[in-house]
Amino acid sequence: MMQSQSKPVPVADIDTKPFWNYCKQHELRVQKCSKCGKLFYPPNSVCLNCLNTTSEWVKLSGKGQVYSFIVVHRRYHPAFAKEIPYTVAIIETEEGVRMLSNIIECKPEAVKIGMPVQVVFDDVSPEFSLPKFKPA
Amino acid sequence: MELKDLRDKTAIVGVGYTAKQGTVPDTTVMRLALEASKNAIEDAGLKKDDIDGLIIQPVMGSTHSYTIGAKLGINLRFTANQDVMGASSGCIAQHAAMAVALGQANYVLCLYATTEQSGRPFFGGGAPPAGSDFAYGAFGAPMSYALAARRGMYEFGTGPDTWCHIAMNTRKWANLNPRATFYEKPLTREDYFAEPWVAEPFRRADCCLVSDGARAFIVTTAERAKHLKQPPVYISGWGQHQHTADVVQSKYLTGPSAARESGADALKMAGITLKDISACEIYDCFTYTVELTLQSYGFFKPGEGKDFFKDGRTGPGGEFPVNTSGGLLSEVYYMGFTPLTEAVMQLRGQCGERQIKDPHFILASGNGGILQTHSTVIMRR
Numbered sequence: 001m002m003q004s005q006s007k008p009v010p011v012a013d014i015d016t017k018p019f020w021n022y023c024k025q026h027e028l029r030v031q032k033c034s035k036c037g038k039l040f041y042p043p044n045s046v047c048l049n050c051l052n053t054t055s056e057w058v059k060l061s062g063k064g065q066v067y068s069f070i071v072v073h074r075r076y077h078p079a080f081a082k083e084i085p086y087t088v089a090i091i092e093t094e095e096g097v098r099m100l101s102n103i104i105e106c107k108p109e110a111v112k113i114g115m116p117v118q119v120v121f122d123d124v125s126p127e128f129s130l131p132k133f134k135p136a
Numbered sequence: 137m138e139l140k141d142l143r144d145k146t147a148i149v150g151v152g153y154t155a156k157q158g159t160v161p162d163t164t165v166m167r168l169a170l171e172a173s174k175n176a177i178e179d180a181g182l183k184k185d186d187i188d189g190l191i192i193q194p195v196m197g198s199t200h201s202y203t204i205g206a207k208l209g210i211n212l213r214f215t216a217n218q219d220v221m222g223a224s225s226g227c228i229a230q231h232a233a234m235a236v237a238l239g240q241a242n243y244v245l246c247l248y249a250t251t252e253q254s255g256r257p258f259f260g261g262g263a264p265p266a267g268s269d270f271a272y273g274a275f276g277a278p279m280s281y282a283l284a285a286r287r288g289m290y291e292f293g294t295g296p297d298t299w300c301h302i303a304m305n306t307r308k309w310a311n312l313n314p315r316a317t318f319y320e321k322p323l324t325r326e327d328y329f330a331e332p333w334v335a336e337p338f339r340r341a342d343c344c345l346v347s348d349g350a351r352a353f354i355v356t357t358a359e360r361a362k363h364l365k366q367p368p369v370y371i372s373g374w375g376q377h378q379h380t381a382d383v384v385q386s387k388y389l390t391g392p393s394a395a396r397e398s399g400a401d402a403l404k405m406a407g408i409t410l411k412d413i414s415a416c417e418i419y420d421c422f423t424y425t426v427e428l429t430l431q432s433y434g435f436f437k438p439g440e441g442k443d444f445f446k447d448g449r450t451g452p453g454g455e456f457p458v459n460t461s462g463g464l465l466s467e468v469y470y471m472g473f474t475p476l477t478e479a480v481m482q483l484r485g486q487c488g489e490r491q492i493k494d495p496h497f498i499l500a501s502g503n504g505g506i507l508q509t510h511s512t513v514i515m516r517r
Contacts, residue, residue, distance in 0.1 A: 010268035042382060068287035068389070071336035076275040088274045088335075090283055090384050100384045102272050108336075113290045130271055 007079040009128050015043040018057055023129045026121045028062050030097050031055040041097040062119035063136060064093040071108040087111050091133050105134040139374075139405045146233040147361035147368040148515065149243075150180025151477045152352035157468045158317040160348035161254045169204055169249035172350035180354050181365025182243060187354070189214035189241030191232055193224040193248045193471060204247065214241035220378060221504025222419050224248075225472025226511025230374045232355035242356060248473040249350035277421065278343050280506040282335040284389035285424035289337060291390045292427075292439040296337060299423035300328045303341040303465060305451030306420065310462025312452060312490035317345050318466040342423040344464035351473035353480060369483045372408070372497065373514040375401030383506040394510035395432035395501060402512040406497070410434055413514070414495035415457040415482065417475035419503040420464045429501055430458070433512075457492045472502030476513060483517045 012020045019042075022029040032039050033047035034054045046053055069089035075081050087103040089111070103111050104120065117133035124130055152175035154160070154168050169192075177184055187210050192201045194217040201215045214235045218228050225248070232244035274280070289295040307323035310316035323341060331340040361368035377394035379386065388394070403409060410433065420426045427441040435456075436444050444450075450458035461467040461478040468474055479498040481487050495517070502511040 007273075008270035010271050016268075041385070068283045068290070070279055070282040070286055070338075071333070072273060072279070073333040073336060077270075077273065080273045083273070085336075086273055088272055088279060088283070090287075098384045100269060100272060100274060113287070124271070128271070130268075132272075 007124065008077070009125055010130075012127070015045055019043050020128060022057060023121060023131055024127070026129060028060045028119050028131050029057040030060060030095075032058045039095055039097050041099065061094050064091045064117055064133065066090075066103065066111060066113050066115045066117060067092040067098055068113060069103060069111050089133065091117060099131065101130075102132045103134070104132050139401070140407065142233065142237050143405055143407060144370040144372050144516070145237055145358050146355055146371045147358050148229070148353050148371065148480045149356050149361045149364045149366055149368060150176040150182065150352075150354035151480050152176025152179060152350075153315065154349045154351075157315055157349040158345070158347050159253050160251070163251065163348070165199065165249045165251050166204070166207060168251070168348065168350040169199070169247055170207055172249065172352040173204070173208055173245055173247060176245060176352035176354050179366065180243075182354070184208060184210055187243050187245050188212060189232065189235055189244030191216045191218055191228045191244060191246050193228060193473075194219050214244065220376070220509045220511070222421060222471055223376060223378070223502035223504045223509035223511040225476045226374065226500065226502040226513045227376050229353075229355060229371065229476060229513050230376065230511070233371050233374070236355055236357050242360065244355045245352060246355060247350065247352045248470050250470065251348045252469075253346045253348040277506065278338060279335045280383055281422045281424060282338045284428075284507055285422065286337055288390050288424055288428060292441060294427060294439065294441050296329070296339070298427060298441050298445060299342050300325055301445035302420075302423040302426050302450070303328055305445060305448055305454065306459045306463050306465045308448065308451040309460050309490055310466030312488075313462050313467055316462040316467040317347065318462060338422065341465070344421045345466070345469045347469040349468060349470060351470040351477055353473070353477055367484050367517065369480045369515050369517065371513060372516045373402040373404070373406030374512060375399060375405070376511040377401070378505075378510070379508045380505075381508055383508065386506075386508060388507055391428050391438070392432040393428055393503065393507045395429045395503070395512070396434070398510040398512040399433040399499075402499070402514045406514045408497060408514070412497050413499050415460060415492055415498050417461075417479045417498060417500040418459055418463070419472050419475055419501045420459055421503065423465065425503055425507070426458065428507065429503060433499075452490065460487065460490050460492060472500070472511065475502070476500040479513075479515050483515055
């Protein structure tokens with residue numbers, strides 16, 4: 001099947017679409033509650049702190065550090081075969097929200113918790129640019 | 137009324153196994169569900185028409201509890217599908233206990249069935265990850281738990297050297313349990329470190345099995361339990377706690393997991409302390425889950441897991457038995473039904489070679505949603 005050979009892409013729904021649209025412009029933005037000012041991610045229709053329903057999308061610096069990571073050595077999906085071993089990581093951004101992503105431009109054995117990283121956008125399709133992270 | 141008023145007022149009176157466990161091809165979830173149900177009813181010495189309550193954990197496909205009731209030919213006064221992932225078994229037991237204590241039902245059958253092993257969608261099992269995880273090559277529970285575990289290594293100084301003891305101790309229990317998938321397969325330190333990575337830092341032996349089969353248990357009042365076939369196992373205390381946080385944002389990947397709140401509630405209801413617990417049946421979806429759960433309950437301080445599991449301490453003959461059936465790692469993966477029913481069988485004294493000596497209180501845990509949901513049930517003879 002053709003589809004099984006290409007990498008899965010994110011699902012953009014009514015909540016997540018703005019996030020992916022900003023990514024397409026190579027901007028990393030998350031929601032900021034217009035009432036209590038708290039940042040939240042992943043995209044949500046209400047603020048996790050106060051349930052307010054309005055928010056603005058604020059730009060993050062793109063800087064952060066590795067909160068945790070794993071190294072994938074086996075083939076779970078044919079489209080990732082060429083990248084094995086690859087690193088899946090939780091990135092804690094400078095602003096505090098965390099994101100699941102990949103560490104790129106860095107050998108898996110060199111990745112460390114606390115390592116400073118910087119966002120880079122991977123244009124995987126006309127619709128999606130994935131925020132990934134490389135050593136800062 | 138307070139929860140402690142229900143201390144020891146309800147009991148588990150029947151346990152149902154399926155004859156085959158592990159890999160059971162050419163069957164259906166429904167057949168397995170009905171087999172375990174029938175066996176639980178017979179084990180308790182009940183007739184099918186005595187059953188008037190049914191709660192299932194609906195990971196068994198799209199099955200609804202009333203459909204199973206219909207297939208058993210019973211009428212229900214109380215029924216529900218309940219799903220808080222791996223915490224379900226304990227939460228189901230709690231609802232069943234409340235129902236019988238209030239007279240909503242006399243005997244509540246609690247059930248889980250699965251054909252995940254023979255029909256599994258991808259290695260590692262579990263629910264497909266949501267949202268964008270796939271796009272990053274992150275597939276399923278083993279990877280999410282491994283992310284938590286790596287952070288645990290960083291914060292606690294534990295890791296494969298600790299988890300290896302958990303895996304070996306659990307396997308030794310399985311080697312005493314003829315029903316266990318790994319009954320005839322020992323695990324040495326060398327074996328553990330020779331196993332391939334599932335997702336580094338997890339090797340194969342850090343991860344639970346994926347299984348076919350079913351498990352059932354029956355809850356009734358302590359009063360009714362006294363007149364049935366098996367020695368009653370009383371439910372002394374229970375608790376549940378759900379953090380319901382997004383896994384990546386969670387503050388709890390290195391604990392304290394919801395075991396802390398859930399356990400404190402259960403101990404308070406039972407009127408005991410951790411010192412009174414003879415053994416634990418922990419939801420061991422991964423070795424790290426055992427470390428973090430026991431630590432969050434307060435059996436040891438953060439980081440002390442490094443020594444806690446050494447020298448077979450939680451294995452057969454050890455001073456603190458944990459997961460005496462071989463657990464989810466080495467017996468069979470029926471979600472929280474594996475640990476909970478093993479606690480019942482140990483308290484009944486019917487565990488053959490793996491029977492622990494004179495257990496009084498046993499704690500069974502459920503954990504799900506990548507360390508976000510938790511249930512605790514404390515049982516006694």
